[in-house]
Amino acid sequence: MEIAGPPAAPPPVPAAIRALAGDDRIRAVWLNSLGGLTFELTAADSSRRFAKWAPVGSGLDLGAERVRLEWAGAFAAVPRVLSFGSDTDGDWMLTAGLPGASAMSASFQSSSERKLLAVRGVARGLRMLHDTLPVDACPFSWSVADRLTAEQISVDAGVDPAPPVDRLVVCHGDACAPNTLLDANGVVTGHVDLGSLGVADRWADIAVSAWSTEWNYGPGYETAFLEAYGIAPDSERMRYYRALWNAT
Incomplete structure (x- = not known):
């Protein structure tokens, strides 16, 4: 069984993620078994956002997660979706950070x-x-x-x-x-x-x-x-x- 986890080495940051980050510090925090990445974006005031990246061909469906988060957010503490988009390299979803x-x-x-x-x-x-x-x-x-x-x-x-x-x-x-x-x-x-x-x-x-x-x-x-x-x-x-x- 292949277990997901933090990347062994810093991966390349997709252009879309760099654009989302702006001046925020970018840190890859999770790599899943299909090649999807989660990046932590930390602002100067220490506030955090998280950007999920699904490369083309990975089979990951961030759109499915987006609608589920928007539904579940009415009842439970889950990430709030800030924006969502795609380019020729893949899909991305930006969410607000949660405490903890x-x-x-x-x-x-x-x-x-x-x-x-x-x-x-x-x-x-x-x-x-x-x-x-x-x-x-x-x-x-x-x-x-x-x-x-x-x-x-x-x-x-x-x-x-x-x-x-x-x-x-x-x-x-x-x-x-x-x-x-x-x-x-x-x-x-x-x-x-x-x-x-x-x-x-x-x-x-x-x-x-x-x-x-x-x-x-x-x-x-x-x-x-x-x-x-x-x-x-x-x-x-x-x-x-x-x-x-x-x-x-």
């Missing part, structure tokens, strides 16, 4: 106690998101059927049929630890990277978010995650939604 830092920031990697604080913060933040976003008002789907259809995955791929739905919620769609923002005390301040947000069984998020604790903090944190979310382990649903994640 990624649950994967150095502060939360400094000790096992800080890692545990972050894991619990991520779990509680996910539960808050699931309890807050209104299912009946959500125009987006992240259901098993839609995901399999979108990726043209055959039912013979070992990820169908799905287990019965436990509880429908508006899922984050990529609830891995880096996409939760926390304050210094591990309290959630926001959620980012919502390009797949949509209605689905809550285990579609829970299974992957709990799994991401091992990728991002090391083994031994999954139980703490589930306890902080407030749910008992469900091996069948966790196994299924992790297989689906890998397949799509």
Whole structure:
């Protein structure tokens, strides 16, 4: 499994991002597995904006994320879209910064106690998101059927049929630890990277978010995650939604 993360070396800055930045300091903070980049733009007064870049041919759909952010922003702390555009090299989206830092920031990697604080913060933040976003008002789907259809995955791929739905919620769609923002005390301040947000069984998020604790903090944190979310382990649903994640 290819894991996204901070770029190993500063990447070239697309011309569109330089234009958006103006006099702001530009720092690449994230590189995803499809070649998309996120840049932090810091002004002289220390205020921050973030510019996401999707190069042509990457398959990333920033337009889909834009409409989801605009919808979710009425109910939860997510980035506010400032502008959006395209050129011959790719697409970009500029958002206002949120308070807090990624649950994967150095502060939360400094000790096992800080890692545990972050894991619990991520779990509680996910539960808050699931309890807050209104299912009946959500125009987006992240259901098993839609995901399999979108990726043209055959039912013979070992990820169908799905287990019965436990509880429908508006899922984050990529609830891995880096996409939760926390304050210094591990309290959630926001959620980012919502390009797949949509209605689905809550285990579609829970299974992957709990799994991401091992990728991002090391083994031994999954139980703490589930306890902080407030749910008992469900091996069948966790196994299924992790297989689906890998397949799509």
